[in-house]
Amino acid sequence: MNHIGPVAAPPPEGGAAGPDLGELLRRAGRADEAAFARLYDATAARVFGLALRVVRDPTQAEEVTQEAYLEIWRTASRYEPERGSPIGWLLMIAHRTAVDRVRSAEAASRRDTTYHQQNQPVDHDATAEAAQTSLEVRRVRGAMAALTEVQREAVGLAFLGGYTHTEVATMLDLPVGTAKTRIRDGLIRLRDALGVHS
Amino acid sequence: MTSPHEFHAMTGAYAVDALDELERAAFERHLADCPDCRAEVAGLRETAALLAETVATEPPAALRDRVLTGIGTVRPLPPEVRSTTRPPHRRLRLLAAAAAAVVLAGAGAAVWQQPWEDGTTQGPTVAQQVLDAPDAQSTSLDFQGGASATVTHSDSLDKAVIVTSKMPPPPEGKVYQLWLDQPGEGMVSAGLMPVERDQTVVLDGAAGTATAAGITVEPEGGSPEPTTDPIALFDFGRSG
16 A cells, blocks of 8 residues: 555555455354454454553453453444444454453552653564555554644553543642643544544 | 533543542543534544654563454454434443452352341331342352442342442542342442441342343442443343
8 A cells, every 4th residue: 555645535444455344243143253253353463462552461461352352242233333433342342351351450449650661662663564554554643743742742641541530630740631632632633633533 | 519510621631531530430420512512622632643653662562462362352343323322231231340459259148147137127128128029139249358249139129229348438539339130221220338337238220121230339429321331240140
């Protein structure tokens, strides 16, 4: 996928010539295991990568990924196209599963990861980058770079870090209540820069 | 408490799961009545999904096998049928799987020595009558940590009583709420449990028609319907 220039249609979901995730999801909802396997193949890197980013521990990230896919399989028939794209729905389930995992673990013992450790690049990022510095990834990185620093950090800590807006406020020395505004502002700016329409 | 304006500022935090549990519940109630917020959340969620592209990482091949083997043991839900209300019984059965923290100890196994007098001496209390009823049936559950609870229901008296022992207090700001599963209605609130380790509480509502009783952890003041999976379910042993 190295054509550059105006893209008439939104980028296909699975990358170039990716499968139709909506169709795979519909068939998975009818207990079609082969369709579900294709859905997994087309999305697992994003689901696992997000889980890994949030929970950090590879073993736990695998557990979160497995749990999320079982939930996707179980509830595929409840997916409503009018409420979002298939990948958006999958990642929402994956993200919530990951966040639930870190927050319940935290209730027992606070994570000792500091904000700076959080931002250290880790090996898998380099691998991911080498594997696919697709146009899409570069586009998203560019849009992230165009945010204000506070917006970028707030969005990153909330979504990729899995922290609550209250925790984000403390980490960034913002008054409680303003982090959620920064998260929203940042996401809106990204949305507009990336041309996402709901 | 929270104004619509304040809710509107939460769309981003909600879209990336950055609200705490209580804020999330409150925002979702708002979302049900606010098409603007729904549209904004949808767009911000799609945006967040694009961020996941930047951290994509191939999972180990063994994970694929585990996932694909795993789905063989999970039954996909049927599509939601909009024209009818959701069958409450199915919901209860699903939730039952989540009540994994409890161990079924068998009906009527426990002997209860706790005092259940309510301070009066005007003959047996309602609770006492239920517990002594000829048709009383009990289900006991043991919790981790040594706590236990028994629900006794009497169809002739149309009442159910829960007796608890060594119950830990609910989390800060939460309460234990009781429910009766009524055919055609689903989980109907049967009142809140006072915060004490050893309790005897008569459930509100018609236990004679209910198929099960449950306990959930709810925000202070209780909820009109369960917002969390039950920590305990007591099946009344009626078929269907």
